[in-house]
Structures are given as structure tokens and as C-alpha cells.
Amino acid sequence: MSQAHLLDAISRLMPHLMLAPIVLPLLTAALMLLVREERQRLKLALNLLSTLLGLAIAVALLCWSARAGSTATLAVYLPGNWPAPFGIVLALDRLSALMLVLASGVALASIVFAASRWHRAGVHYHPLFQFQLMGLAGAFLTADLFNLFVFFEIMLAASYGLLLHGSGRARVQAGLHYIAINLAASSLFLIGVSMLYGITGTLNMADLARAIPQAAAGDRGLLHAAAGILATAFLIKAAVWPLNFWLVPAYSAATAPVGALFALMTKVGVYTLLRLWTLLFGAEAGASALFGGPWLVGGGMLTMAFGAIGMLGSQRTTHLAGFAAVLSSGTLLAAMGFGQTELTAALLYYLPSSTLAVSALFLLADLIERWRNDGTSTDPDDEDAPFLNPELLPTQGLNLDDEEEVLIGRVIPAAAAFLGLAFMACTLVIAGLPPLSGFVGKFAMLTALLNPLGLGASAGLRPGPAGWALLALMIITGLLALIALTRAGMRHFWAAHGRAAPRLRVLEGLPIAALLAACVVLTVQAGPVMAFTQATANALHAPGTYVRAVMSATPRPSPPKEEAPAL
Amino acid sequence: METVLAIAIGVLTGSGVWLLLRPRTFQVIMGLSLLSYAVNLFIFSMGRLGLAVGKAPVLAGGVPQDLQHYADPMPQALVLTAIVIGFAMTALFLVVLLASRGMSGTDHVDGSHSRDKQEMP
Numbered sequence: 001m002s003q004a005h006l007l008d009a010i011s012r013l014m015p016h017l018m019l020a021p022i023v024l025p026l027l028t029a030a031l032m033l034l035v036r037e038e039r040q041r042l043k044l045a046l047n048l049l050s051t052l053l054g055l056a057i058a059v060a061l062l063c064w065s066a067r068a069g070s071t072a073t074l075a076v077y078l079p080g081n082w083p084a085p086f087g088i089v090l091a092l093d094r095l096s097a098l099m100l101v102l103a104s105g106v107a108l109a110s111i112v113f114a115a116s117r118w119h120r121a122g123v124h125y126h127p128l129f130q131f132q133l134m135g136l137a138g139a140f141l142t143a144d145l146f147n148l149f150v151f152f153e154i155m156l157a158a159s160y161g162l163l164l165h166g167s168g169r170a171r172v173q174a175g176l177h178y179i180a181i182n183l184a185a186s187s188l189f190l191i192g193v194s195m196l197y198g199i200t201g202t203l204n205m206a207d208l209a210r211a212i213p214q215a216a217a218g219d220r221g222l223l224h225a226a227a228g229i230l231a232t233a234f235l236i237k238a239a240v241w242p243l244n245f246w247l248v249p250a251y252s253a254a255t256a257p258v259g260a261l262f263a264l265m266t267k268v269g270v271y272t273l274l275r276l277w278t279l280l281f282g283a284e285a286g287a288s289a290l291f292g293g294p295w296l297v298g299g300g301m302l303t304m305a306f307g308a309i310g311m312l313g314s315q316r317t318t319h320l321a322g323f324a325a326v327l328s329s330g331t332l333l334a335a336m337g338f339g340q341t342e343l344t345a346a347l348l349y350y351l352p353s354s355t356l357a358v359s360a361l362f363l364l365a366d367l368i369e370r371w372r373n374d375g376t377s378t379d380p381d382d383e384d385a386p387f388l389n390p391e392l393l394p395t396q397g398l399n400l401d402d403e404e405e406v407l408i409g410r411v412i413p414a415a416a417a418f419l420g421l422a423f424m425a426c427t428l429v430i431a432g433l434p435p436l437s438g439f440v441g442k443f444a445m446l447t448a449l450l451n452p453l454g455l456g457a458s459a460g461l462r463p464g465p466a467g468w469a470l471l472a473l474m475i476i477t478g479l480l481a482l483i484a485l486t487r488a489g490m491r492h493f494w495a496a497h498g499r500a501a502p503r504l505r506v507l508e509g510l511p512i513a514a515l516l517a518a519c520v521v522l523t524v525q526a527g528p529v530m531a532f533t534q535a536t537a538n539a540l541h542a543p544g545t546y547v548r549a550v551m552s553a554t555p556r557p558s559p560p561k562e563e564a565p566a567l
Numbered sequence: 568m569e570t571v572l573a574i575a576i577g578v579l580t581g582s583g584v585w586l587l588l589r590p591r592t593f594q595v596i597m598g599l600s601l602l603s604y605a606v607n608l609f610i611f612s613m614g615r616l617g618l619a620v621g622k623a624p625v626l627a628g629g630v631p632q633d634l635q636h637y638a639d640p641m642p643q644a645l646v647l648t649a650i651v652i653g654f655a656m657t658a659l660f661l662v663v664l665l666a667s668r669g670m671s672g673t674d675h676v677d678g679s680h681s682r683d684k685q686e687m688p
Contacts, residue, residue, distance in 0.1 A: 198613035
């Protein structure tokens, strides 16, 4: 009963509530700019409060879009009160709501982690963080290509600042490369967008979906070129091979909470590609149907291979986390490129679980490296970080079989046990082993690959060569990730001979535990979540509803003009 | 007019990409600037019905109000936004460039000069 009341209250606030994920961080950030830099505690409190509220709003929006027994699962907002193809449109559907919840959740974990120490490492951490959230939310909600560009730039501008947070030579160096490649990508974005406008005469995504099947045959090549250029800009964000060499240095140089947030940023590229590709080049796009699908599959598989090999070759835990982000991004891209509804549903389940695990790994990496360095963080200025050397030489404590001490019955400090268990959980999710959500996601994707039309309905259908290749690659990359992570775990936790027990603050353990608990919830609630992602995938692959809803949104009639008072 | 504009965009893009691939940070920022000029010109040329040569941008009385008689306002709006954002990003890049120069003591994009022979004094 109370649930129904709550949904009712949310419905009454719609569609205005969907503006909140953009406006709330904007106002919070603006407010924080007015507060003096010394008042870090106040800023932190504001940031925490706003992020928490943002998460609550995102969950409310998710509940609204997922509510059963309703046909209108799509909300459309006209910020300028102009009808659809002329004004900017914001649209909220299940996919946007899912991404909003994921973004707010990871952001909350990141800010709680930062609250223990990292937010003091430089100035303007909190406003930048909120601007980043605003850009993310805007990118998830907008239904207009140029508006998407603007939100992307807000997100990127904030991310430049966040990456440089804490300063130091390594960060500035990585930031230089990161900014350069993103500026080049923005140029590609603009070229693609303006070409699409030149050909179709619209920038509204829904209107574009209607215009593309009707494009003149002579313009088709140009249209595909425009879409390819635009997709390249997103693929750079999504870290596809060979456009991803910037990612690992940048993400591992960033401070840990920022790295955790950045793990989400690659998913923005994946989200945009999924949204635009299913909308513009879905099965209903006539001569352009499924344009670029093989490229996504091929690029995604190369990215997976690159990520897995990178993980094997990683010495630092942060590099390991960076390559895990690449691997997850590649898996999603390759699965997306098949354009099958079942597979899309499975990848939408895999997306949040892998993002949560990679974010947790970034946070965990910071704690582990600090533990190795006796309480101090790694010095980014030092190119040969001291902790790298003992690993390259065989240390005495490495071989546990030759250990003279009795291993059984030795007390493991609680903090070390926590770190070890959390690392193990991350390993299970990233490598896709049972019992956690990574396994469920990968298993669902493999099932969808083997049964393209769903279980039972696809008897006699066999996946093509690309399908078999992805199948094999998914299993092999899982194995490689497992080897890499296990090796790192053994080095950090089993060979931790003669080191002091790690000191763990509650504020730093809590977000990691929360992120992993979210993975556990995803596993336990796999049934309802899969039903939700299935509905999302169905809607994505039948974009007619989205197009109709956006195009039929009517502006509010303006209030009657009041007579000017007589003077 | 089309040919001149196309050549201009091509030359700007070509030089921009070449400079972008150079090892000095200053060359990279010049390359990015040239690239953004090229993109801005390109957006202008992407109006509906091609380049608006000799068409008024502002509505005037007695002229039918359609794109046959006026310049397309949409690319102008786009290019304005793109210029503002591009300018801000270039300024930010400049700051990072200076920070990198100050911290590493070299203007090489990798911040080290071990594998580079063209050493600046």
C-alpha cells in the first residue's frame, strides 16, 4: 500500500522530477562555489547530501519507469516549451533511469571514500564532482544530439579538473594526454553532428530516427560517414582498441575515488552508442539497418583481448583496475554489435555489475598500495615506485610451501581479512565466476549467443562465426582476468610476510563493502533485474515507442497574457 | 566559393592533424586550435541547402521567410556554442601545458626527454 502511495507521489511529480538529476548537482555546485575553500567540511556535507538526494531521486525515477502495468514508461520534458523537433528535449526511459541509478550509486561510494582523506588533496574537489554528476545525468537524459555534446563537454571539463586533483607530475602528464585526445574526440563529435544535420536537417534523436530511413540514396554514403565519425568520438570514450591507450595511464594516475568515478565514464560512451545505434540504425532503419554492427563486434573483441592481455601484464593494482575497465567495455561493445534483443538484455545486466566491481577495485587498489607502503600513498612523482621493485625480484616470503612458520591457526587481522575478501569478490565479478553477478551476466550473454531468439524458440539456430568467436573470447578473457587477479591477490595477501597489519578506516571500507553488496543484491535479485533489462532491451530494439513519445510531446499552453495596467 | 571553403577547411585540418602529432606541447595546442577552426568552418558549411552565399541572416520585410532566401540559423547557433566550448577547453589545456612544463622541465608531451634528441635548452 505504502509502495503504491509512493509511486503515486512520484507520478505526480513527473515529468518535472526528471529534471532534478541535472539541476540538483548544478545548484549544489553553484552554491559550493560561494563557500570559502577553507570550509571543507561544509562543502563535504553539501556534497554528501546532494549526492545522497540524487541517488534517492534516481531510484525514484527507476521505480517510476519500472512500475508494472503501465504503458507510459517514458517521460518527455520540453525545457524550452517548444515542440519536439524544434526545441531541446529530455527523455527518460528505463535505460536512462538504470544509468542514473548506477552513476549516483558509484558517485556516492566515491564521495564517501574521498571523505576520509582524498578530498583534501587539492582545491575545488566538491564543485567539480557535482559538475561531473551534472554532465553525466544530462548525457543520460538528453534526446538531442547537440545537447548531448554540451553535456559531454561539461562532464569532460569537470573530469579534467578531477583527474588533476592532487596534482603531481604523473597526473599532469596523464592529464595532458587525456585532454588532448578528448579535445580531438570533441572535434570528431562536432563534425559528425553537423554532417548529420546537413543531411537530415534535424538534431533531435527521435526525428533523426524517422529521417534516416527516408534519406536519399545518394546521401546514404555521406550519412554513414557521418554516423561513423560520430561513433568514433563515442568509441574513444568507450575505450575501444586502438583508441584506448590514454585510459590506463589516466585512470591509474587519478586519485582513487576519481578513478572509481571514471570507471563509469567509459560506460557513458557505451550508453551513448547503445542509445544512438539502436535508435538510428535499428532493424527499422531501412537501407541503413544494423549499419556498423560488425565494426562494433570486431572492435569490441579486439578491446577485450587488449584488456585481458593488459591485465596479465599489469604490475600495479591500479593498472589492473584500468585494464579491467577496458575489458568490461570491450565485452559490452562486442555484445551490443550483434543487435539481438536477448543479448542486449544480458549485457544490460552485465553493465552495472562490472562497473560496480571495477569501481570497487579502484578503491581497493588505493588501500592495498597504501598498505604496501606502510601507510603512505604512492608518490606519483617517483617513476620507479618503491613497491614495484620487490615484486620484480623474488622475495623470501613468496614461496609459502617453504615457509617454516605454521600457517594454520595464525590470526588474520580483521582489516587484512576485509581487504582480502573484497579483493576476492572483485575477482569473482570481473572474471565472471560463480556465485556473484559477473557470472550471472556472462552466463546470460553466453546463453543469448547460443540461443539468438531466446531459450526454446531458437532450435536449430546456431551462432555465426562472430558469435562463436565472442563466445570463446568471453571465456578466455575471463580465465586471463582470473589468472591476473589471482596472481595479484597472492602477491598482496598471501605473500604479505613481515608487514604490519593494514589500517582501515570505516569510511574507506564502507563504500567498497557497499559496492560489493550491490553486486550481491544484483545476484540475489537476478530474476527481477533480468526482467527489467529484458523490458529495456525490448524497448531499445523497437524504438517506435520512443520516437512517437518524443515527437508527440506537446508544449504547455502559455498563460493568457495579462492586460498591462493602465498608467 | 565552395571550392575555396573546402580547400581552407582541408588545409586547416591537415595542418592541425600534423601539428597534433608533433612531440612538443605547444605544437599540440596549435594543432588543436587549427583543428577547431576547421571544425567551426565545417559546421558553417553544413547548413541546409548548402552554403548560404549572399543570403541575409536577419529576417527582412517583403522576403518570403524560408531557407531559399535566408542563411540557415541552426549552424550559426551550433558554431557559436562550439566556439565558446572550444575556447574554454583550449584555455584549460594551456594551463595544464604550463603546469607540465613547470613540473617536468621540458615541453615534450611525454614529460621526459630521454628518447628525444631535439633537446630544448
